[in-house]
Amino acid sequence: MIFENINVLSRKSDLAVIQAHEFGRVLLSKYPSININFKTKSTSGDKDLQTPLSEMPNEGVFTDDLRDDLIKKNCDIIIHSWKDLPLDVGSETEIAITLNRADERDLLFIKKNNIDKIKNERSIFILSSSPRRKYNLENFITDFLPFQIQKVHFQNIRGNILTRFKKFIESDSDGFVVAKAAIDRLLNADLKLFPEIKKTLLPKINKCYWNVVPLSVNPSSPGQGALAIEIRSNDNNLKKILLELNNKEDYENVILERGELQKYGGGCHQKIGVSFQSTHFGKIKSSKGETDKGIPFQERIIYKNSNDISSQQISLNEIFPENLSDHSFFKRNVIESCKKELTALRNKCIWISRQSALPLNQEIHSSNVIWVSGLETWKKLAERGIWVNGTSDGLGEDSDLNIETLTTNQWIKLTHLDAPPSKIRHVIATYQLEENEISLNIANKKYFYWMSSSAFKYVIDRHPNIRDKVHFCGPGNTYKEIKNILADDSKNLFIELSYNDWKNKILQAID
Structure with a gap:
């Protein structure tokens, strides 16, 4: 059965209306004959702009008022931000589907005009009402921003995204944290329907430095970036139509996230x-x-990893390397001629896989976006006074960086001479590898972790008998290059997120 008319309800904010129209476009792409009537309504959470969300007595302050209209048949569908939904939505309605999920991560904005103040006072004031963000970001701000910050102060802020951004720019506060999905949707809004949003928001963003906070240090609120499409539980005909629009993978991920939150009570x-x-x-x-009892926890794993090394019987003398500092396969000699080229770079996105790829004391113009392979490189560059905009979080340059709404600059990769081909076509060779002749005692080694394909080539050229051993590495270019080298033997090549994860699992197996 195809419906002639469907009434779609959302909150009244610009972002909520944009999300409703996003759903409408997807629905019409499949069923162009349906007439969609968009409706809006203010919720109790929209009306009370003083109480921090964490102090409100009801979890559903942005959803319950809308659900009442759905139950009363004043609408057919509600478009929610899934993170706004309480864990228990009741039995009269259900979340039928979700669309393709937007970016889960948070954005941190710091006013450019406040940098000297931050440096002089060694403290920073950040606008955020979220207990999660406050907990996760304090150490991130002190460790990964290029300032000597001794104290992080958080200040509550309420209102829709555009209101909060306006309050931030007009306040004395230094920084502001917001869901990246919200900024992306506002900047990508249909100009015919929302002609002023981009004109209003972009000048404010341009007054700030920004970075995308990685999920490894700041996991999102469950469901962040995903839209929840709610219908009446007995509306089977509508559900059948909507299921054709569902992103099953994203739906499953949100359910898993909400299940984890349920373990701690939710809210x-x-x-x-x-x-x-x-x-x-x-x-x-x-x-x-942190649990309600004040117990901290942190985990970043490959979920249900079928190649979990911690379940195997391994002795420490069977692994290589036992410590990363034990072996230095190469000297990295700076190519002096690159420095002038680096200094001249303007309005580029610069990919840096390791901090040594950017020569010491090298100036990089602030118009460039700096993206790094992982947290270790980010931290070292921040210690050198360099503003880093984000990281692939150890997943490699092939992972979706998803920053097109913030910058369309050309990408350039800093790497070594003779580096293997890369997704990023424009390359500046900033150093050359010179092999160190070292003695390796690997006769009894069975399990190897490789930080780079260059290190793998170095060892396998000297010890080809290790081909049939068990090899691990990160999921980026290193994995692709080693897989190509091993060819038929690549069945013994597995991914671990980092050397430390791999080593810790081995220590667990030994224990």
């Missing part, structure tokens, strides 16, 4: 973030927070 007062990411090698689960 906006919780200092808990949990994210499930789908990748080519499985799901990554990231969780971090």
Whole structure:
């Protein structure tokens, strides 16, 4: 049965209306003959802009008023931000589907004009009402921003996204945290329907430095970035139509996230973030927070990893390397001629896989976006006074960086001479590898972790008998290159998120 008319309800904010129209476009792409009537309504959470969300007595402050209209048949469908939904939505309605999920991560904005103040006072004031963000971001701000910050102050803020951004710019506060999905949707809004949003928002963003906070240190609120499409539980005909629009993978991930939150009781007062990411090698689960009893926890794993090394019988003398510092396969000699080229870069996105790829004391113009392979590189560059905008979080440059709404700059990769081909076509060779001749005692080694394909080539050229051993590495270019080298033997090549994860699992197996 195809419906002639469907009444779609959302909250009144610009973002909520944009999300409703996003659903409408997807529905009409499948069923162009349906007439959609968009309706809006203010909720109790929209009306009370003083009480922090974590202190409100009811979890459903942004959803319950809308659900009442659905139950009373004043509408057919509600479009929610899934993170706004209480864990128990009741039996009269259900979340039928979700659309393709937007970015789960948070954005941190820091006013450019406040940088000197932050440096002089060694403290920073951040606008956020979220207990999760406050808990996760304090150490991130002190460790990963290029300032010597001794104290992080959080200040509550309420209102819709555009209102909050306006309050931030007009306040004395230094920084502001917001869901990246919200900014992306506002900047991508249909200009015919919302002609002023981009004009209003972009000038405010341009007054700020920004970075995308990685899920490894700041897992999202469960469901962040996903839209929940709610219908009456007995509306089977409508559900049948909607199921054709469902993103099953994203739906499953949100259910898993909400299930994790359920273990701790749920609610906006919780200092808990949990994210499930789908990748080519499985799901990554990231969780971090503090229980109601004050017990901290943090986990980043490959969910249901079938190649879990911790279940195997391994002795420490069978692994290589036992410590990363034990072996230095190469000297990295700076190519002096690159420095002038780096200094001249303007309005580029620069990918840096390791901090040594950017020569010491090298100036990088602030118009460039800096993206790094992982947290270790980010931290080292921040210590050198360099603003980093984000990281692939150890997933490699092939992972979806998803920053097109914030920048369309050309990508350039800093790497070594003779580096293997890369997704990023424009390359600046900033150093050259020079082999160190070292003695390796690997006769009894059975399990190897490789930080780079160059290190793998170095060892396998000297010890080809290790081909049939068990090899591990991260999921990026290193994995692709080693897989190509091993060819038929690549059945013994597995992904672990980091050397430390791999080593810790081995220690668990030994224990």
